[in-house]
Amino acid sequence: MDLALKESPPRSLKAFQNGHGYHYATLHKHFPERCRAIQERFQEYTAAVIRNRHANKIAEFRQIAYQLHEQGVNLVVNRVLTWMSVPKSLAHRMARELLAEIKREILANGRPPAKPCSKMAKQSTSPDALRAQTE
Secondary structure, three states: OOOOOOOOOOOOHHHHHHHHOOOHHHHHHHOHHHHHHHHHHHHHHHHHHHHHHHHHHHHHHHHHHHHHHHOOOOOOHHHHHHOOOOOOOOOHHHHHHHHHHHHHHHHHHOOOOOOOOHHHHHOOOOHHHHHHHHO
């Protein structure tokens, strides 16, 4: 069980039980502190992964919003959300608040949206085309 506390990434207690053939009751009866430590470590790891994933979604949303602004596209929540790598993967309420913050930043910087040139108007503005430009 000590090795389970050092694994990276940590496994859940259930995965440990299944991998080693132990029954839940047996482990909890004989090793309650270690079981608790394995569970806590797994929960901390899972929470960190979720926070990281959420931060990446926010960063992607910000990048797309600024790119659209530079292209002169009107910033609307659903438009930005559909252009994400996983469309609409950010909660609408969170996206709405984030877009309001981005618009305030744009206004504070005093940068009006760039006017689309004729070359830009001819370019495809589909989500796939935008993703291809950013990669």
